[in-house]
Structure formats: C-alpha cells, structure tokens
Amino acid sequence: MALFRETADVSVRPAVAGDENAVTEVQVAAWRATGVLGEGVIAALDVPAMRARWSSAISSPPGPGFAVLVALDGPDVVGFAAVSPGQVLSLEVLPGSQRAGHGSRLLAAAVDRLRADGSETVTTWSLVDDAARAAFLEASGLGEDGRSRTLATGVREVVEHRWSAQV
Template sequence: MVAADVSVRVGWPADAPGIAGVQLRSWQQRYDGRLAARLEAQGIGMDDLAEAWRGTLARPPQARQRALVALVHDRVVGFALTGPNADPDADPSADGEIGEFTVDPDQTRAGHGSRLLQACVDTLVADRFTRAVCWVDAADDVVRAFLTSAGWGPDGASRELADEDGTAVKQVRLHTALA
C-alpha cells in the first residue's frame, strides 16, 4: 500500500493561486454562490484573489501571523491563518487566533482538516500563545462539530458581520487552552 503524499506547511507566495481557488470554491458552497457572484459583479476574479494572497504571503502584516496550507503532493487543499487575537477582550500576548480555517469542499473527510488544525495549534504554541480562539459561522454545524470534537468549546461570545448589502452572518467564538 502506498501512502498519500499529504502535508501541512507555511504558505509561500507560489501557493496563492491554490489558496484563492480553495477560498472561492468554499465561498460558493458556503454562501450558495452569492458572494462569488457579488465578487464577479465587482470585477474581482480568481486572478485578483490570487494576487492579494501573493502579497499577503510575501509580506505578512506581523511576525506572528502565519498562513498554513494543507497539501496533497503540491496541490493546496486547505489553508488556515494564525496570529494574535485582536478581539477587544483578548490579551494579544497570550491569546492566539485561527482567523481562517478552510478545507476545499471536494477534499473534506480525508484528514486534511485534522492535520491543518494540529499545525495551527503547533504554530500558536511555538508563537507562545496559551489560549486560542476561532470564530465560526453559527449555522456551520460541520465546522463547529469538528472543532468541538477536537476539544474546542464556546466561550459565550458572538458577533454579527454584515456586508454593504446588509446581508449578515452570525458567528460564535470557540476557544481552547494550548498545552
């Protein structure tokens, strides 16, 4: 039996098109194509997203902000962002955050999310955070159940994000202690 070539590593600028593709496919599934259609109407396409990612990966905003990519061979199948928690009630020296956690909708239930989550935790611990949070869409039962099964739990915080059209997404905050 041959083992699959799967891994997680820090993202490189060359990963930008793969991350943008995963992000776009995820948005299409998560938001029933509404967000992708809105981006298209604004003239923002795959190349624009990839270019934005290329810049972010080449010059992270802070030293402790990281983009991690889950790979099958050299193909990006998921990505996550880690860094200091910027919530008003956070201690930025102790509280880290997984700011984005996305696995390609066509690649779920293959272990990529578990590897990516473990890499996020390892990265946050290496960056000397002692607690981590992750905001999750309140209606996303799958991601919430996945994180809960990994030891994360709600801390009672919630928020509502709205776009310029007034479409709102309610989110809940999950947290965990980092060993």
C-alpha cells in the first residue's frame, strides 16, 4: 500500500543558526552540477570560509533588507536564497531536488521579502553558460537587462549577465 500525504511537506522559512552547513553543501553541489564553473574553480573553493560567511549572514545580517531563506523538503534543507535590498544574491537548489518547485518557492519568497522592504525591482546574476538557470529566470518573468560582470575566481574569469524585473 502506497503512502500519500494530503499536503506536500515542503516550505520556505528564514534560515536559522545551524543552517549554514546545509546552505554551504547546497551551494557547492549546485555549482558543481552546472559544470559551468569548471572543476578547477570548485576544487579551489574554501568551504570552511564559505560556511563561516553563511553563518555570519544568517546570524548577523549586514543590514536591513538582507536575509537568507531556506527551502525545506520535510526536515531537510534542499535549497536557499540570499537577498539584499533589491537583489537576489544567490538562489541554489540541490541537484537531486531541482524541478520540484523549490526554486520557484524560494524566488517567490525572496520577491515577497523584497516587496516588503520597499523594492520595486528585483535583480539577480546568472553565469553566461548556465542555460538551465536562464530558462528558470525567463520562465519566472525576469529578463536580461544588458549588464554583465566578470568575476575573478583565482582560477579563471567567469562572466555573469544581470537579470531583472519589476516586482
């Protein structure tokens, strides 16, 4: 006999102390899965430093309008979004949990947070060669706005395009 849940046990909530481990794991796994950054960049990541930065962002946001949100599947953190005034700084979902609505829930919660903080637009950045993210952003109503930036990773340069929309 199959077990069915009357409601899905999925949600989004503000990150709390202790979530930094899962957030870091999600970020590294998602970046690795895209293949866009390359294994050299992934191998060069300072994971303990990343974890410490997420811990600080969660427990001591740098100012008003900054927040980290996590997507849950049952008790498990499967994704996260980080926001600052007017911007989704990061949005990642575990590769095995993608295409299950977590990214959409995170983006909706992030936009709700931006609106509540008075933002009239939302912007985010996407790696140029990340076709799956570009498709997700486009389906979510964002569009490339003509801006780009180059990030120096210490291994190679990485180019991102900015996406934006009115909220």
